[in-house]
Amino acid sequence: MQTNSKSFPIQLTEKSQVEGVEWDKLEFGKIFSDHMFIMEYADGSWSNGEIVPFQAIPMHPAMSAIHYGQSIFEGLKAYKSKTGQINIFRPELNAHRFAESAKRMCMPEVPEALFLEAVRALIEVDQNWVPALEGYSLYIRPFMFATDHFVGIKPSETYKFMILTSPVGVYYSEPVRVKIEEHYTRAAVGGVGRAKAAGNYGASLYPAKQCQLNGFHQLLWTDAVEHKYIEESGTMNIIFQIGGKLITPSEDSDTILRGITKRTLIELVKEWGIVVEERRVSVEEIITAIREGKLEDAFGAGTAATIAQIAVIGYRDESLQLPPIESRVLSNRIKTYLDAVKYGEIEDVYGWNMTI
């Protein structure tokens, strides 16, 4: 059936798959909602944005994204409140970061207003795919890739911008064990670490697999030059609490993804009167604090992972146990507050939600 939203033509699926969803058994990223958004870039501009049934896309064997990796993505979530209202958390920050990633990867920017309108239109169409269970959400994955048919190295002249959505449960089902990495590197100064570029994730898989074989969930990446300073972990930014203060690696260098969850919680805890230090954080400082019993809390922050408390930090041959999760006052308080805003249980005083 052909219909029209305010902004994009919509072709509705003939048979929705939503009835078959086992809502309480959702794993991360395995099933997809009925529709997707797709838009094309050619001759210097974006056009033909539309919402169509979720489907495979044809691919030319010489499509430049699969050869040379001009491919970026975003991740954000829609939540359903008890009254059925749908909240999308801070999508304007994803729109902005997507544009920044595009710039770094020599790709055309999607105008931020267009990005937001596409997200809104797609979630409106698939709103019955937003889980109504607490702890669950609809993960929204905007992505863009180069589509020239050309096996030569140059920026592509054509691209596709797409959005798919996937109802999801928790990403980590338990407090996480992270291992400090002192050999492999996620990002170097001057590289693409700040961009949400597909290749950053591909490059992380082999090193991460090595630590997973040893019982860890993820690596805690360190700087590329000396491996002395902590950067981020897996798909999360990293935050420590020592002496009541919240300490987190500064994003001034271009090696760390500027996380929206971390930015949000920093804004929040400052309002609560907690001192936040964004600076270089050395491995030595953290290990010493753990050994001296001074590390009060440590957690990762990310859209998929939400607030993921860290149970164990692996350092060389040791597994250092962090304070019991029940004693983590700050991360528990942040998680409770953010969840309450996202699920519409308390007033959204900072205006973080885009409501559908």
Ligand code: PLP
């Ligand atoms: N760092 C990396 C490498 C990530 O992939 C993510 C997830 O998006 C984050 C940090 C956290 O960012 P955000 O809070 O915007 O999801």
Ligand code: COI
């Ligand atoms: C996100 O939190 O959106 C991420 O980027 C994680 C994803 C790679 C699963």
